[in-house]
Amino acid sequence: xxxxxxxxxxxxxxxxxxxxxxxxxxxxxxxxxxxxxxxxxxxxxxxxxxxxxxxxxxxxxxxxxxxxxxxxxxxxxxxxxxxxxxxxxxxxxxxxxxxxxxxxxxxxxxxxxxxxxxxxxxxxxxxxxxxxxxxxxxxxxxxxxxxxxxxxxxxxxxxxxxxxxxxxxxxxxxxxxxxxxxxxxxxxxxxxxxxxxxxxxxxxxxxxxxxxxxxxxxxxxxxxxxxxxxxxxxxxxxxxxxxxxxxxxxxxxxxxxxxxxxxxxxxxxxxxxxxxxxxxxxxxxxxxxxxxxxxxxxxxxxxxxxxxxxxxxxxxxxxxxxxxxxxxxxxxxxxxxxxxxxxxxxxxxxxxxxxxxxxxxxxxxxxxxxxxxxxxxxxxxxxxxxxxxxxxxxxxxxxxxxxxxxxxxxxxxxxxxx
Amino acid sequence: xxxxxxxxxxxxxxxxxxxxxxxxxxxxxxxxxxxxxxxxxxxxxxxxxxxxxxxxxxxxxxxxxxxxxxxxxxxxxxxxxxxxxxxxxxxxxxxxxxxxxxxxxxxxxxxxxxxxxxxxxxxxx
Numbered sequence: 001x002x003x004x005x006x007x008x009x010x011x012x013x014x015x016x017x018x019x020x021x022x023x024x025x026x027x028x029x030x031x032x033x034x035x036x037x038x039x040x041x042x043x044x045x046x047x048x049x050x051x052x053x054x055x056x057x058x059x060x061x062x063x064x065x066x067x068x069x070x071x072x073x074x075x076x077x078x079x080x081x082x083x084x085x086x087x088x089x090x091x092x093x094x095x096x097x098x099x100x101x102x103x104x105x106x107x108x109x110x111x112x113x114x115x116x117x118x119x120x121x122x123x124x125x126x127x128x129x130x131x132x133x134x135x136x137x138x139x140x141x142x143x144x145x146x147x148x149x150x151x152x153x154x155x156x157x158x159x160x161x162x163x164x165x166x167x168x169x170x171x172x173x174x175x176x177x178x179x180x181x182x183x184x185x186x187x188x189x190x191x192x193x194x195x196x197x198x199x200x201x202x203x204x205x206x207x208x209x210x211x212x213x214x215x216x217x218x219x220x221x222x223x224x225x226x227x228x229x230x231x232x233x234x235x236x237x238x239x240x241x242x243x244x245x246x247x248x249x250x251x252x253x254x255x256x257x258x259x260x261x262x263x264x265x266x267x268x269x270x271x272x273x274x275x276x277x278x279x280x281x282x283x284x285x286x287x288x289x290x291x292x293x294x295x296x297x298x299x300x301x302x303x304x305x306x307x308x309x310x311x312x313x314x315x316x317x318x319x320x321x322x323x324x325x326x327x328x329x330x331x332x333x334x335x336x337x338x339x340x341x342x343x344x345x346x347x348x349x350x351x352x353x354x355x356x357x358x359x360x361x362x363x364x365x366x367x368x369x370x371x372x373x374x375x376x377x378x379x380x381x382x383x384x385x386x387x388x389x390x391x392x393x394x395x396x397x398x399x400x401x402x403x404x405x406x407x408x409x410x411x412x413x414x415x416x417x418x
Numbered sequence: 419x420x421x422x423x424x425x426x427x428x429x430x431x432x433x434x435x436x437x438x439x440x441x442x443x444x445x446x447x448x449x450x451x452x453x454x455x456x457x458x459x460x461x462x463x464x465x466x467x468x469x470x471x472x473x474x475x476x477x478x479x480x481x482x483x484x485x486x487x488x489x490x491x492x493x494x495x496x497x498x499x500x501x502x503x504x505x506x507x508x509x510x511x512x513x514x515x516x517x518x519x520x521x522x523x524x525x526x527x528x529x530x531x532x533x534x535x536x537x538x539x540x541x542x543x
Contacts, residue, residue: 314430334521
C-alpha cells in the first residue's frame with residue numbers, strides 16, 4: 001500500500017546522508033570525547049565539528065551551543081536554569097499560552113515554588129499580542145519565552161518585534177528572551193543575531209537528523225544553573241557522556257539544512273498551498289486553523305465540521321496516510337488541544353481537527369493521493385454523524401464536543417464563515 | 419501492539435447498522451460531556467424483541483466501534499435482555515478497549531437503553 005507520511009512535526013525521516021555520517025561512530029570511533037588518547041580525540045574532533053555546524057545553522061558561535069538529548073530537555077534547562085540563576089533578582093516569567101508542554105509543565109512546578117507566571121493570550125489565528133507582552137513586563141521579570149512557530153497550527157510569531165519590545169522597554173538589565181524554534185528549524189532560516197534572542201531551542205529529530213540530540217543556544221553572558229550535574233561535559237552546563245553518533249548526525253543535518261533548506265522550503269510550501277487551496281473545494285464546512293500569511297511552510301491544520309479527528313486519522317492510516325489531530329479523543333487527557341482552546345475554536349469544530357505536516361520527502365503524488373482519499377473519508381464519517389444529518393434536515397447545528405452539557409444542549413450558531 | 423484491537427478496527431472501519439429508521443419505535447440520544455461524543459440509536463420492536471436497530475455516531479474510533487457492536491448484539495434480543503446488557507459486555511465483545519477509551523463503551527449501551535425507555539414511554543401512552 002502507498003505510504004504517505006504527513007506527521008513531520010512529530011518526527012522527520014532520517015536523511016540517508018546523515019545516517020551515513022553517523023555510522024562510523026557506533027562501532028569504529030566509539031571513544032569517549034573526554035578521554036585524551038587517540039580514540040577519544042577522534043570523538044572530540046567530531047564533537048567540535050558538529051558544534052560548529054549546529055552553531056552555523058543559526059548564526060551563533062560554537063561556544064554558545066549546549067548539546068542536550070531532546071528539545072524537552074533544552075526547554076527544561078532554560079526555564080529551570082534561568083529561574084534558579086535569577087531567582088534573587090525576580091520571580092516573574094512571561095510565556096504564551098500556546099507553548100509546548102515542555103515549557104508549560106516546568107512552569108507549573110515553578111509556580112508552586114513561588115514564581116509568578118503570566119500567560120499571554122493569542123488571537124483566533126494564534127498570534128501573540130505585542131501590547132499585551134509590553135504591558136506584562138515588570139521590574140522582576142526574569143524570562144520571556146515565546147515559541148517561534150507553533151507545532152500544531154503553524155502560526156509564526158514576529159519574534160524580532162517581540163524581542164525589540166522587551167529590550168526597548170528595559171524593565172531591568174537581566175531579562176532573558178528565549179524562543180522555542182523546534183517547529184521552525186526544519187523549514188525556516190533562523191538567525192539568532194537577527195532575531196536578537198538570548199536563548200533558542202531546536203532539535204535534530206524534526207530536521208531530518210536522528211533522535212537523541214538537540215541544542216540550547218545561550219548567548220554569551222547569559223548564565224544559567226545546570227540541571228544535570230556530573231562531569232565537565234558541555235562546559236559543565238549539561239553533564240553526561242556525549243551521544244556522539246546522534247550529535248554527529250545533528251551536525252550533518254544542520255549542514256545539509258543550511259545548503260538546501262531554501263529550495264526544499266519552496267517546494268514544501270507549494271505542496272502545503274495545494275492542500276490548503278484544494279481541500280476546501282472538495283469538502284464543505286471545512287475551516288483552516290492558524291494564520292495564513294505568517295504560517296509555517298510545512299503546516300496544514302483544518303477543522304472538518306460534524307466529524308471527529310481521531311476517526312479521521314485512523315481511516316487515513318488505513319489508506320497509508322499518517323496525520324495528527326488536536327481533538328479531545330486523540331489526546332490522552334481527553335481535552336481539546338490547548339492551542340485550539342486558546343484560539344477560541346468552537347469545541348464541536350475543534351473536535352474535527354486534522355493536522356498534516358510536510359517534509360522535503362513529500363511529493364506531488366502524495367498530495368494528490370490525500371486530495372483523492374481524504375474527501376471520501378470525510379463523506380463516510382459524515383454519513384454516520386448525527387450532527388451532520390441534523391444539520392442537513394434542519395439547517396441548524398447541534399451542540400457537541402468536550403464540555404457539552406448534553407442534558408441541556410440546544411442549537412447554536414457558532415460559525416463565522418470568513 | 420496496535421492501539422485498538424483488530425475487532426475494534428473492523429467495527430470502526432466497517433460499521434454495521436449505520437443509519438436512521440423512519441418511524442422508529444424508540445429513539446435514544448446520549449452524549450458524553452467529557453469528550454463530547456454523541457450517539458443516536460433508532461429501534462424497531464416486534465414481539466418484545468429488537469427487530470431492527472440503526473445508529474448514528476459523532477466520535478472517535480472507539481465510539482463508532484462500540485455503536486456498531488452494540489447494534490449487532492442487540493438485534494433479535496428481547497427488551498429485557500437488552501436492558502440487562504452492560505457496557506462491560508460491549509467492551510468484552512470488542513476484545514477490550516484502551517483504558518482511556520473505556521468511557522466510550524458507556525455511551526453505546528446507554529443510548530440503546532434510552533431508545534428502549536423512549537419506546538416504553540410511547541407504549542404507556
